[in-house]
Structure formats: structure tokens, C-alpha cells
Amino acid sequence: MNREEDGDDEVVCLDESFFINDDYQLTTFTFGSQVLHLFCLQSASTDFDLTGQLVWPGAMLMNDYLSKNPDVLQASSILELGSGVGVTGILCSRFCREVLLTDHNEEVLKILKKNIEHHTSSENPNSDAGLAVEKLEWGNSDQINKIIQKYPDMTLLSILCCFQQSSISPLFDTVEQFLRLKGRGQCKFILAYVSRAKSMDSMVLNEATRHGLLINEIVGTRSVVGNLEGVIFEVTLK
Template sequence: MEREGGEDDEIVCLDESFFINDNYQLTTFTFGAQVIDLHCLQSASNCKCGLTDYIHMSADFDLTGQLVWPGAVLLNDYLSKNAEMLQGRSIIELGSGVGITGILCSRFCREVVLTDHNEEVLKILKKNIELHESSQNSLCCAELKAEKLEWGNSDQLNCILQGHPKGFDLVLGADIYIQICTIHQLVLYACFIVCNCFQQSSIPLLFDTVEKLLGVAREKKCKFILAYVSRAKVMDTLVISEAIRHGLQINEVTGTQAVVKNLEGVVFEVTLG
């Protein structure tokens, strides 16, 4: 375990193997007219929940890709209200987790590549893709693929881009940066809060990956849409500064600010400078 920073911004990192849990339950999520069923852990989600329900529900913020995070709910709410931006597009999602955002996008896009670095998460991600594609009521229009991608891993990224030499129209991400919590939060939630323990070094690697994806698709004017939930001031600063350091422009999307379980969230649009 590692702790850094002051009272407000302590970082708690625990090895992810300590938190492996495959007790998934089929859960229903609603975003506008879109209803999505998928397998996930229940500790940060309740059945039949959308953005409004999520804001008010109790949650113990396990930091793992096996469940649905507030940022994903925020992003899906935004995308469901702006579905025209998805029509006929090719999309790659970073840190897809259980796949709730990619699956929503598949109802409007022509192609969706969902990625994650964790083998356990990839298993449940593929299971949810199969569930969605096999459903009699499936509204899937796009081809769905799950690929392993660790930020900063050029070999894995190049392998994906071999099948997409001109890149993607959109890059998506929600709650994919390092998760930070305080000891005070641990006491309040009366639980351990897992950190995938990318450490702060994951943020430069994230934007390394984003910069390359945007660069490959420069002619398409590709954008990175990031749903960000603030958990510590140090991370707020780091995300902005790293985007700028990579020569990217990062702007808040007007009207997307929301408070989710006492956490401030917003959707950012990131483009090449």
C-alpha cells in the first residue's frame, strides 16, 4: 500500500489481485430511450438505474473495471442525448470495463472497438458483447470487438491500428484515469476502495495513446471525449496539464457539469492543438 499527499488528496493503492471478484449480476441501465442489460458487479450500481438514480444511490466506489462507474453513466447520458454525433462513426473506447458505453454506441455507430488492459475485465467485457449481440431485442448496428490495450504499449496499439490504418472517428473514455481516494472516504464508505494502481504515471501514458490515436486520424478531425469525475485536486490539475503537454486542446463541453454522488463530473472534448 502506498500513500502520498496531504489530508485532502491521499492516494491509496492496493494490488488489483486482492480485489478480484466475479460475482456478476445482470443489471439494467436506462439512458433516455436506450435500455441496456449487462453483467457487472453490484457495489456501484443498482438495477434499473440511470443518471438521476445514480446521483442519489449509495455507492462504495470499488476502483475496478468490473463495474459501472459514475463517469460512464455521465458519458452515456451525454451520448444518448447527442446520438447524432455517433451516426455511422467508427469508435475506439479506452478502459471499456464492462462495456456499457461501447454497447450504447453500437446502436448508432458502424464499428466499435472496446479496449482494456486487464484480463479479468476483458473476460466480462467479451461476455457482455456476446450477450448484447445474441439478444433477440438487440439494437446493435455496429461490429463490436474487444481488444487488449495497455496505455503506452505501442505494440498493442499498432496491432489495433493495423486493422484501422486511418484511425477512428471518435475516441471515448470515462473514469479511466487513476482513481484516488482519501482515508476519510474509506472510513465513510466502511469498505476498501480498490485502485488499479496505475499510479500517476498512467496519465502521461493515457495521453500518449490519445495523442497517437488523434494523430493517425488527423484528416477525420478525430476527438477524444472524456467523462471526468473529480476525486482529488492533484488529479484535476494533472489531467489538464498532461493534455496540454501533449500538444492537445482540452475544453469542457457546455452543459455537461453534474454532481454524481457528491462528486463533480464533466465531459471534456480533447483535440489536436
């Protein structure tokens, strides 16, 4: 905790450690015939973007879709944006060749790595799928280029995330960079989107268009998650 004096007022500046909660619980998630056991929180602070410590409705939507359509993942190499605790990336590893899970928050990356270690050592020790973790801040071109060079065989991007309005533009900036670097037809982006406000619904569609992307709803994926409406989109270059 830092204190700064501003005239007669004392301003208290709290650092990230004040908000961190690492009291993770091992939680069971079932998607079709697939059962995952992951460490996660039941609630987390929105300060310092620690929401990745939770499993959000978008993850449930995405995992339900993937468990019913595993052919989407067969023989693919997956890059996941906004992996959080890893519930989707780890599910993907049951079906595909290689999974790269990414997040930008150091505290979230810790629990992500712990869950991968737990999964590979105790739950699925004979899995052929490779699981790796990289730090990625959306819109960071240096990190994007580094990942492209290190993982040249990536053919599919997938994401689940809890949208904040400020994250939508850097998200699509990241997606556009990946798709253009990989080349037309070599990569696509699957987005699990849970609606929280009509204004954000429009912003998602508008940002995709602004970045030169085609965004199409996958038929049959619109459903209610909790009390929110969700849908799966497929995004490609125009």
C-alpha cells in the same frame, strides 16, 4: 499464493486470483430511451486493477451525454479506452457503425466479451453495428499501431474511466499517439471526467497541454454524478 523468506520475516505474496470476484449480477441501466442489461459487480478490488468490473460514475456521465446527443455518434467508428464491462461501448453500438472496446486487464476482458455476447445474442440480435474487443495497455505503442492498422476507419475516440493519478500520463500518451497516427482533423477524443481531487483536475489539463493537445469543456455537460462533479471534454490536436 507465494511465500518468500526475508531474513527472519516471511513475506506473503498474493497473486491476482486471490482478489478476483466473478459473482457478476445482471444489472439494468437506463439512459434516455435506451435500456441495457449488463453483467457487473457492485464492488471490486483495486488490487491488480480490477476496478473495470464495476460501472463507474464516469460511465454514467458519458452515457447520459451520448443518449441526449446521439448525433455525435452517427456514422462513426468508435474506439473506447478503458471499456470495463462495456456499458458505454455497447450503448454506442445503438447509434454508430462500428465499436472497438479495449481494456488491458485479462479478467475485465472476460466479462467485457461476455456482455457483448449477451447483448448481440439476446438483446439486439439484428444490430448492424460491429462490436469488437482488443487488449490495449495505455501507452503501448505496439498495441496502438496494431489497432490503427486493423481498424483504419476509426474516426472518434471516447473514454470513460475512474482516474488514478498514475493513469493520467499514459492515458494522454495513448490519446496523442492515436490522434497523430490518424492525422489532424480525422479523429477526436471525448473524455468523461469525474473530479475526485483538485490536484488531479490540474494534472488532467496539464498533461493534455504537455502532449500537444487542446482540451475544451463541452458546454452544458457539467453536472453532479452521485456526490461528485463531472464534465465532458473534447480533446484534439493543437
